[in-house]
Amino acid sequence: MPEAAEPKSLLRRRALARRASLDPQTRASLTARLAEEGLACARQWRAGVVAAFFPVGDEPDPLALLAALDAAGFATALPVTAPAGAPLTFRLWSVGDPTVIGALDIPEPRPEADAVDPDLLFVPLAAFDRRGHRIGYGAGFYDRTLRRLRAARPIRAVGVAYSVCEIAAVPDEAYDEPLDFILTEREWIAARSFS
Numbered sequence: 001m002p003e004a005a006e007p008k009s010l011l012r013r014r015a016l017a018r019r020a021s022l023d024p025q026t027r028a029s030l031t032a033r034l035a036e037e038g039l040a041c042a043r044q045w046r047a048g049v050v051a052a053f054f055p056v057g058d059e060p061d062p063l064a065l066l067a068a069l070d071a072a073g074f075a076t077a078l079p080v081t082a083p084a085g086a087p088l089t090f091r092l093w094s095v096g097d098p099t100v101i102g103a104l105d106i107p108e109p110r111p112e113a114d115a116v117d118p119d120l121l122f123v124p125l126a127a128f129d130r131r132g133h134r135i136g137y138g139a140g141f142y143d144r145t146l147r148r149l150r151a152a153r154p155i156r157a158v159g160v161a162y163s164v165c166e167i168a169a170v171p172d173e174a175y176d177e178p179l180d181f182i183l184t185e186r187e188w189i190a191a192r193s194f195s
Contacts, residue, residue: 006171007171008135008138008170008171009138011126011127011135011167011170011171012126012127012135012137012138014127015126015127015135015164015165015167016126018162018164018165019058019126019162019164019165020058021164022058022162022164026162026185027058027060027061027162029185030060030061030160030162030183030184030185031060031061031062031064032064033183033185034060034061034062034064034065034122034160034183035064035065035067035068036068037183037188038050038052038062038065038068038069038122038158038183039065039068039069039072041120041156041158042069042072042074042120043072045119045120045156047074047118047119047120047156048075048118048119049074049075049076049077049090049092049116049117049118049119049120050066050069050074050075050076050077050118050119050120050121050122051076051077051078051079051090051118051120051121051122052065052066052076052078052121052122052160053078053079053106053122053123053124054078054099054106054107054108055124056105056106059124060124060160060161060162062122062160063095065122066093066094066095067094067095070094070095075092075116076092076093076094077090077091077092077093077109077116077118078090078091078093078099078107078108078109079108079141079145080102080108080109081102081103081104081106081108081141082141084139085144086144087141087144087145087147087148088141088142088144088145089115090115090116090117090118091108091109091110091111091113091114091115091116092109092113092114092116093109093113097109097110097113098110117149117152118149118155119149119153119154119155119156120155120156120158121146121149121155121156121157121158122158122160122183123142123157123158123159123160123179124136124137124159124160125159125160125161125165125179126165127161127165127166127167127170128159128161128165128166128167128170128179128182129166129167129168129169129170130166130182130189130191131169131170131172131178131191132159132178132179132180132181132182132189132191132192133169133170133172133176133178133179134159134170134176134178134179135170140175142177143175143176143177146177147175147177150177156180156181157177157179157180157181158179158180158181158182158183159179159181159182159183160182160183161182161183161184162184162185163184163185163186163187165184166184178191178192179191180192
């Protein structure tokens with residue numbers, strides 16, 4: 001698999017270029033599928049708190065999912081950027097709640113929103129492989145976050161991506177935390193099995 005020998009920065013750039021070229025219909029397809037299947041997952045897994053991300057640029061949009069979860073009575077949260085080298089924290093947030101601009105210029109819940117630990121996370125990424133390994137945006141926030149949450153209790157992490165972001169193999173390292181599943185506009189990929 002030649003991709004595994006290439007640096008993550010190059011693989012990230014290529015995947016993001018493919019993502020940027022997607023048509024509106026593909027984007028809308030993933031948004032709808034994420035709302036439907038994400039809600040079904042939260043119900044099936046009896047999630048207590050579900051976290052997603054505020055979309056920026058041409059990222060997949062999980063806001064319809066967050067609205068559907070909120071309407072169904074689930075607690076929903078967004079990440080709050082931590083200092084470099086620390087895991088993310090999460091605060092309760094529903095679509096329509098006010099936000100503040102965080103350290104990475106991403107909307108985040110206001111500081112007075114309650115801090116929570118989600119047990120179901122929908123995670124952004126730049127590229128992924130079928131083993132559940134992901135390339136994020138280079139800061140390692142989600143690796144540290146998943147490690148912290150998994151040390152405390154069982155959680156499920158679902159990567160949200162367009163199918164054009166799939167690569168043969170992500171060059172993974174010891175500190176990388178794999179995803180449990182990946183959802184694209186085309187398929188649901190189970191990277192790990194659960195009993």
